Amino acid sequence: MSGYTEGIIILLCINAIAAMGVSLLTGFTGIFSLGHAAYMAVGAYTTAILTVEYGVHYIPAILLGGAMAMIVAYVIGVPTLKLMGDYYAIASIGLGETIRLILENWQSLTRGARGYPGIEGYTTLYVSLGFFAVMAFGMFNLIHSRFGRAFKSCRDDYIAASLLGFNTARYRVLSLVLSAFYCGVSGALLGGFLSFIQPIMFDMIKSTELTSVVVFGGLGSMSGTLIGAAVITLVTELFRPISQYRMLIYGAVLVIIMVLRPEGIMGQYELGPRFFRMLKNRFTKESSEKEGEPS
Amino acid sequence: MDTFLQQTINGLSLGSVYALIAVGYSLVYSILLFSNFAHGGFLVIGGYICYFALKSMGVSIWVAGFLSLLGAGFSAVLTERLAYKPIRERTNVTLYLLIASMGMSIVIENIFVIVVGGRFRALPPVIPTHPVHLFGLATTSAFDILSLLAAVFFLGALQLFLIKTKWGLAIRAAAYDLKTAGLMGVNVNLLISIVFFVAGFLAAVGGIFLSVRYTLYPQLGMITIKAFVAAVIGGLGSLPGAVVGSLILGLAEMLTAGFISSQLRDIVVFSLLIITLLIRPQGLFGKNISEKV
Numbered sequence: 001m002s003g004y005t006e007g008i009i010i011l012l013c014i015n016a017i018a019a020m021g022v023s024l025l026t027g028f029t030g031i032f033s034l035g036h037a038a039y040m041a042v043g044a045y046t047t048a049i050l051t052v053e054y055g056v057h058y059i060p061a062i063l064l065g066g067a068m069a070m071i072v073a074y075v076i077g078v079p080t081l082k083l084m085g086d087y088y089a090i091a092s093i094g095l096g097e098t099i100r101l102i103l104e105n106w107q108s109l110t111r112g113a114r115g116y117p118g119i120e121g122y123t124t125l126y127v128s129l130g131f132f133a134v135m136a137f138g139m140f141n142l143i144h145s146r147f148g149r150a151f152k153s154c155r156d157d158y159i160a161a162s163l164l165g166f167n168t169a170r171y172r173v174l175s176l177v178l179s180a181f182y183c184g185v186s187g188a189l190l191g192g193f194l195s196f197i198q199p200i201m202f203d204m205i206k207s208t209e210l211t212s213v214v215v216f217g218g219l220g221s222m223s224g225t226l227i228g229a230a231v232i233t234l235v236t237e238l239f240r241p242i243s244q245y246r247m248l249i250y251g252a253v254l255v256i257i258m259v260l261r262p263e264g265i266m267g268q269y270e271l272g273p274r275f276f277r278m279l280k281n282r283f284t285k286e287s288s289e290k291e292g293e294p295s
Numbered sequence: 296m297d298t299f300l301q302q303t304i305n306g307l308s309l310g311s312v313y314a315l316i317a318v319g320y321s322l323v324y325s326i327l328l329f330s331n332f333a334h335g336g337f338l339v340i341g342g343y344i345c346y347f348a349l350k351s352m353g354v355s356i357w358v359a360g361f362l363s364l365l366g367a368g369f370s371a372v373l374t375e376r377l378a379y380k381p382i383r384e385r386t387n388v389t390l391y392l393l394i395a396s397m398g399m400s401i402v403i404e405n406i407f408v409i410v411v412g413g414r415f416r417a418l419p420p421v422i423p424t425h426p427v428h429l430f431g432l433a434t435t436s437a438f439d440i441l442s443l444l445a446a447v448f449f450l451g452a453l454q455l456f457l458i459k460t461k462w463g464l465a466i467r468a469a470a471y472d473l474k475t476a477g478l479m480g481v482n483v484n485l486l487i488s489i490v491f492f493v494a495g496f497l498a499a500v501g502g503i504f505l506s507v508r509y510t511l512y513p514q515l516g517m518i519t520i521k522a523f524v525a526a527v528i529g530g531l532g533s534l535p536g537a538v539v540g541s542l543i544l545g546l547a548e549m550l551t552a553g554f555i556s557s558q559l560r561d562i563v564v565f566s567l568l569i570i571t572l573l574i575r576p577q578g579l580f581g582k583n584i585s586e587k588v
Binding site for chain 1: 385391394400404405409517527561566
């Protein structure tokens with residue numbers, strides 16, 4: 001396999017892990033965040049500092065990066081998740097930018113805006129595939145568990161959910177913390193892939209991209225999220241030669257999807273028997289309608 | 296004391312420019328209940344129209360300013376017609392509008408990156424920036440005083456429009472309940488277009504002053520995040536709240552820059568947001584929304 005293909009597969013895994021995290025929060029719990037790149041930054045910096053300065057092995061360092069993102073998310077989430085809808089979205093922009101600015105100004109720890117060089121290139125093909133497989137397995141099990149149903153109930157009607165005895169505030173924080181873990185690990189892998197990280201890599205544009213991938217794939221569909229992450233990553237690679245048009249097309253695609261098919265590629269369906277049954281029903285219904293037309 | 300007075304005037308001037316942007320954003324929010332992230336795009340459109348009218352048409356600042364305000368207003372209406380109307384006619388899920396507006400903001404920004412290039416441009420010296428001595432107490436630039444006056448003028452005009460005219464009444468009614476306003480015979484589509492026109496118009500005023508202050512570049516629209524923060528601090532959908540929030544933000548930013556460090560000003564802005572939301576989640580002037588079950 002050539003180095004280029006390998007690089008793309010690694011990038012696919014990294015983006016997919018982050019997208020799964022955001023999907024849990026936005027698609028399944030209904031909390032719209034525009035600051036998730038900050039958790040990637042926390043994970044990336046923690047792992048980079050641990051491996052470079054303390055010589056920690058990369059696997060515990062990556063997990064600790066994820067754990068650090070979880071801690072930050074918990075501290076932030078408990079007070080701010082009281083906010084609903086657009087208020088939280090704006091607050092999350094503020095939080096994300098604040099974390100980025102702190103990383104940029106904390107010269108002694110993060111070396112500031114010039115970036116953090118010399119990270120060991122630990123993200124090989126097998127490491128990224130392994131992390132992706134384990135985390136995807138965990139996520140698909142999570143959304144079909146008791147917790148997954150609780151998250152969905154918070155999304156669909158949090159008043160009804162709390163009347164049924166779910167502690168919605170706790171589930172919202174839990175969802176944020178888990179999604180921060182996924183983003184933290186993804187950021188840590190990104191650091192190992194590029195060997196260099198910089199606060200500006202984790203700005204609001206990156207956060208927007210994460211959320212749009214989830215919307216593109218379908219809010220409330222984990223397999224849709226994976227398809228969305230794959231499509232967006234590959235399209236980004238494809239348009240690299242005409243990179244100045246890349247963002248334009250990207251924005252236009254976002255608008256067009258919202259206008260034409262706001263539920264995303266997969267809607268709320270997972271790639272499985274139910275989805276194919278739905279497709280089959282739709283096609284048989286359409287053909288029977290067509291047959292009925294002439295009469 | 297000198298520095299304090301000077302930074303206060305600068306802060307009020309910056310805050311009043313934020314207010315122009317925040318009011319338009321808040322106005323759209325009060326009608327359609329979504330955060331229009333493309334609002335920054337209107338500001339950039341206004342700035343570039345003004346720049347090219349001055350550079351290549353050689354007109355005076357008054358004509359250029361007028362063209363820029365109209366242009367930004369109409370592009371706001373166009374944005375609404377192209378991107379938001381099809382969505383709001385189909386569903387009332389405001390999340391879709393939010394995402395579409397993020398897409399539009401990326402589109403507008405990158406149209407400018409491709410067409411005019413990403414470099415920084417300075418507006419020709421049409422707005423005086425020479426220093427002014429205020430009664431021997433403080434020295435400030437004429438530009439700061441002019442932008443403060445312009446903001447007060449346009450905000451006053453907006454207030455008159457909302458209170459004295461028939462369409463103003465319709466907009467205030469729609470802010471309470473868009474559907475009922477429609478049932479009472481208000482042409483809702485026209486009303487939404489007018490609201491977007493006003494929002495774009497005011498954003499362009501802010502855009503011209505910001506591009507004199509910070510030079511003009513396609514990413515200038517990102518500065519609207521501060522105006523959003525101001526609107527949230529004041530309470531989303533409340534116009535007086537947007538103005539007060541903007542002034543607080545402008546003052547906080549300039550006083551931090553003057554007395555602590557200019558690198559910390561953004562952190563102070565966002566901490567103000569978080570603190571406000573923790574103490575008073577609905578913002579200073581926001582309605583306390585309790586959902587009916």
